[in-house]
Amino acid sequence: MSGIVGSVSAKTNIIPILLNGLKSLEYRGYDSAGLSYIKDGKLIINKVKGRVKDLENNIEKGTYSNIGIAHTRWATHGKVNETNAHPHQVGKITIVHNGIIENCNKLKHKLEDKGYIFKSESDTEIASGLLDYYYKKYQNIDKTIQKFIKKVDGSYAICMLVQDYPDTIYVIKKDSPLIIGKGQDVNYIASDVPAILKYTKKYYILEDYEYGKITNNDITIYDKEGNIINKELKEYQGSDLTSDKGIYEHYMLKEIMEQSTTIRQTINPYINTLEDLLKLPDLTKYTRIDIIACGTAMHAGLVAKYLFEEYTNTKCEVFLASEYRYQNNFLTEKVLSIFISQSGETADTLAALKKVKEAKCDTLGIVNVKESSIARALNKVLYTEAGTEIAVASTKAYTAQVALLSVLALSHAYRKQIFKEEKILKILNEFKNIDSILKPILENTKTYEKIATEIYTQHDVFYIGRGLDYALAMEGSLKLKEISYIHSEAYAAGELKHGTISLITKDTPVFSSATNKHINAKTISNLKEVISRGANCYLITDEDIKDDSFKQIIKIQKVSMFLKPLLVMIPYQLIAYYTAKLKGCDIDKPRNLAKSVTVE
Numbered sequence: 001m002s003g004i005v006g007s008v009s010a011k012t013n014i015i016p017i018l019l020n021g022l023k024s025l026e027y028r029g030y031d032s033a034g035l036s037y038i039k040d041g042k043l044i045i046n047k048v049k050g051r052v053k054d055l056e057n058n059i060e061k062g063t064y065s066n067i068g069i070a071h072t073r074w075a076t077h078g079k080v081n082e083t084n085a086h087p088h089q090v091g092k093i094t095i096v097h098n099g100i101i102e103n104c105n106k107l108k109h110k111l112e113d114k115g116y117i118f119k120s121e122s123d124t125e126i127a128s129g130l131l132d133y134y135y136k137k138y139q140n141i142d143k144t145i146q147k148f149i150k151k152v153d154g155s156y157a158i159c160m161l162v163q164d165y166p167d168t169i170y171v172i173k174k175d176s177p178l179i180i181g182k183g184q185d186v187n188y189i190a191s192d193v194p195a196i197l198k199y200t201k202k203y204y205i206l207e208d209y210e211y212g213k214i215t216n217n218d219i220t221i222y223d224k225e226g227n228i229i230n231k232e233l234k235e236y237q238g239s240d241l242t243s244d245k246g247i248y249e250h251y252m253l254k255e256i257m258e259q260s261t262t263i264r265q266t267i268n269p270y271i272n273t274l275e276d277l278l279k280l281p282d283l284t285k286y287t288r289i290d291i292i293a294c295g296t297a298m299h300a301g302l303v304a305k306y307l308f309e310e311y312t313n314t315k316c317e318v319f320l321a322s323e324y325r326y327q328n329n330f331l332t333e334k335v336l337s338i339f340i341s342q343s344g345e346t347a348d349t350l351a352a353l354k355k356v357k358e359a360k361c362d363t364l365g366i367v368n369v370k371e372s373s374i375a376r377a378l379n380k381v382l383y384t385e386a387g388t389e390i391a392v393a394s395t396k397a398y399t400a401q402v403a404l405l406s407v408l409a410l411s412h413a414y415r416k417q418i419f420k421e422e423k424i425l426k427i428l429n430e431f432k433n434i435d436s437i438l439k440p441i442l443e444n445t446k447t448y449e450k451i452a453t454e455i456y457t458q459h460d461v462f463y464i465g466r467g468l469d470y471a472l473a474m475e476g477s478l479k480l481k482e483i484s485y486i487h488s489e490a491y492a493a494g495e496l497k498h499g500t501i502s503l504i505t506k507d508t509p510v511f512s513s514a515t516n517k518h519i520n521a522k523t524i525s526n527l528k529e530v531i532s533r534g535a536n537c538y539l540i541t542d543e544d545i546k547d548d549s550f551k552q553i554i555k556i557q558k559v560s561m562f563l564k565p566l567l568v569m570i571p572y573q574l575i576a577y578y579t580a581k582l583k584g585c586d587i588d589k590p591r592n593l594a595k596s597v598t599v600e
């Protein structure tokens, strides 16, 4: 989603800093870009519909400035065009903004009554107008910002230039991430750490309702009453910063191919001995586990639900964060709420987490990005070690989440003495051999490419399964639709004939996995029903099935249920990838999607 970069320096040109920062945030998804800087005392704004490269081409070579703010916009209010792109200038105030101003209509009418005229459809222009109005009224920046915080509903990370103070960048934050990077005679602002890592690893994290003033040699942060706050200066510890595509054509392919490494890195601390397994949190005091997440992360939660309920006899519910935050959740101190997020910045997941914390109930997180907003708000966090995921469609983060949750469920089963030690050790041994187990599946690319040639012209594709295989069907279906734009749906296999089977016609592709010997026969009967109606069925299974009526059977190794999701998902990911490639889609940046969904 939208990205913010800002910089103010004593002697370096900040234009390349702004452009490099925007480039490093590109993977998050955006549709227009812009910046504003001060040159010879004059404020200049440059914005384009399109890519950061287009913005760069629009700026005269050698342009020099010591202070500026920049933005990539993922449209929320108003169409994708240059007028709606940021920065927005009203009077003496110029801002870039991430988030949504929820009461912008009311504010707009009030400002229009006072004579303000707005050019764009953007809520950011209204925010800029409101700041200008208070600035003119109070002639005082602190009072202006404090009043703004009181009057505005919604979420905002704002970076602001004020005409009368050409040496200072102002920042304001609520419910949308913002950090301030500290350098030597130069300081930085960004919505996300990668934007500044080329220049500094030291940064402050702004919390909700805080604001700051940044010059080339000073960073001062205030609470909403205007009291100065002494903040801890953080130092980025992560690696994997110069993530590039290597030999691969797309980040998505690279990220799929590195999954045995990322899974191993994630679970390694917990799988070598039985004692290692006990390093994971003790969940025995809870009678119910709630899992809350969005999209693919929620699908990882569905796998965990299956494992917790089937193998640890613990009730587990999975919720979409966007629903959870507005419903009655029946929380007690016996409920553990687990939040799953790759980015650690998803607005709905963060809001749901705040709700659980307000109820004073325990939280645990499975998060990929260290020091992200969600990671910081949790009581306890277990990190997935998937490294930076650049492709918008999540692959290696999902399998890392699934692997970590599987090991967590296994440790719970061990603590509850549901499994004998030998059985646990056998499963741990399989996890230790994950590289060799996944290798043939990752290398089977010819099969996936062939399947892609058979489905890429289709309009509708179905994914079905029972139990764990249904949870996997949901993620398989999402992968295909988000990157190939082919309509696809996932159904519980037994549900098809209650309506959806009417959509099956000649050659409709239907994918399924059958990995549970107790119910495989039922799933296969459901597949036979669609084959009878002309469907082309593709089956991923660990059983020896010889049946010519299937278009393709993808055989995977027999392993414990705790590992099966990992084996099934890789073919689903690669089939989606090769299908999107045949269709010529922008695989790493699918239309309309953003990597980090920081608005509701």
Ligand code: F6R
Residues within 6 Å of the ligand: 294, 295, 296, 297, 298, 340, 341, 342, 343, 344, 345, 346, 349, 392, 393, 394, 395, 478, 482, 595, 596, 597
């Ligand atoms: C799909 C995808 C999304 C994310 C969802 C949650 O491939 O990546 O569905 O899983 O937006 O994002 P995080 O995990 O960052 O909270």
